[in-house]
Amino acid sequence: MNQELTASGGRRLTYLRLSVTDRCNLRCRYCMPPEGVPKLDHGDVLTYEEILRLARVGASLGLKKLRLTGGEPLVRRGLAGFIRALNEEGLFQDLRLTTNGILLPEMAASLKAAGVVGLNISLDAVDPAIYAEMVGLPGPAGEKMAGRAWAGFRAALSLGFETKINCVPIRGVNDRQLTALARLALEYPVDVRFIEHMPVGRGRLWEESCFLSAGEILTRLERELGRLEPRPAADPSAPARLYAPANAPGAIGFISAVSAHFCSGCNRLRLTADGKLKPCLLTDREINLREPLRTGASDQELRELFRAAAGHKPVSHLEAKPGDSAPAERGMSRIGG
Numbered sequence: 001m002n003q004e005l006t007a008s009g010g011r012r013l014t015y016l017r018l019s020v021t022d023r024c025n026l027r028c029r030y031c032m033p034p035e036g037v038p039k040l041d042h043g044d045v046l047t048y049e050e051i052l053r054l055a056r057v058g059a060s061l062g063l064k065k066l067r068l069t070g071g072e073p074l075v076r077r078g079l080a081g082f083i084r085a086l087n088e089e090g091l092f093q094d095l096r097l098t099t100n101g102i103l104l105p106e107m108a109a110s111l112k113a114a115g116v117v118g119l120n121i122s123l124d125a126v127d128p129a130i131y132a133e134m135v136g137l138p139g140p141a142g143e144k145m146a147g148r149a150w151a152g153f154r155a156a157l158s159l160g161f162e163t164k165i166n167c168v169p170i171r172g173v174n175d176r177q178l179t180a181l182a183r184l185a186l187e188y189p190v191d192v193r194f195i196e197h198m199p200v201g202r203g204r205l206w207e208e209s210c211f212l213s214a215g216e217i218l219t220r221l222e223r224e225l226g227r228l229e230p231r232p233a234a235d236p237s238a239p240a241r242l243y244a245p246a247n248a249p250g251a252i253g254f255i256s257a258v259s260a261h262f263c264s265g266c267n268r269l270r271l272t273a274d275g276k277l278k279p280c281l282l283t284d285r286e287i288n289l290r291e292p293l294r295t296g297a298s299d300q301e302l303r304e305l306f307r308a309a310a311g312h313k314p315v316s317h318l319e320a321k322p323g324d325s326a327p328a329e330r331g332m333s334r335i336g337g
């Protein structure tokens, strides 16, 4: 029997993004409302043992690359031990994590020892006051968070993680910081990626007037940094289009899920912290793995559910079928971005 996951258009699914928690220590304005979002009950969140079981099933179907995310993954207790257990089973060739970096100063070394190879760190501004505005904690509390996040970035570099910076540009808030962020790619071996603000969670936090497209950002950066040459990505399925100034150790990337779609190359599935498999970030279709898992489903039955999720992956989120209902109701912190 074919032990691979294939979606429409012949897309082979090899990448799992796994959210370990819906909790977060920030309230980024593009991701969560200032008051936060309702939290999952503890009992609804998959235990590490349950995640391990699903990871084994996913790996048996050809998922090779794993990214842990959240919410903020580093706030979940016991994370490094869980990652060590994952790695000891040798299930995935490539294990990475997306984080806001706040807890990296104390955790980066244990993550490295546990086998994480890459860190994507969300850093929306160099200036501490603007960072504080972006993460929904204006004032000294947010500025202290800026210090921690940037210390986390430095820790990641000094420990030799493959490091990327993620920034969601919002007009009128952090758009004057974009060149300063992009310049980090001239100094360090990091990709600085600008992610278009996506209307996730029914777009309640999305405003057209604040939206900056990848094209506009590129034009603005070229005005200050000179012409940026396109640079091929090491991983052709990666969503970022990369550009690099000559002789730069890093690259500048654009993830343009809104202005230009990359659905035809999408090779990923998402597993939420409460055990729902999502074929597409931008549609509501979810396949519940938690209930079957907790009521004695066999590995074969779980494999069938993974296949069903692959079968429901829309050709594009703009061409979602009835039942997929785009755009997604869950906000990003509850999906796992």
Ligand code: SAM
Binding pocket: 024, 030, 031, 069, 070, 071, 072, 073, 098, 099, 100, 120, 121, 122, 166, 167, 168, 195, 196, 197, 198, 199, 200, 332, 333, 336, 337
């Ligand atoms: N808390 C971690 C962090 O911030 O890196 C991991 C989870 S967060 C949901 C993952 C990524 O999603 C972050 O890089 C964040 O910038 C991005 N993100 C969140 N909401 C978004 C939105 N509405 N549009 C585009 N990117 C978004």
Ligand code: SF4
Binding pocket: 024, 025, 026, 027, 028, 031, 032, 070, 071, 072, 100, 122, 332, 333
């Ligand atoms: Fe938290 Fe990440 Fe969402 Fe910011 S983007 S609120 S750090 S989950």
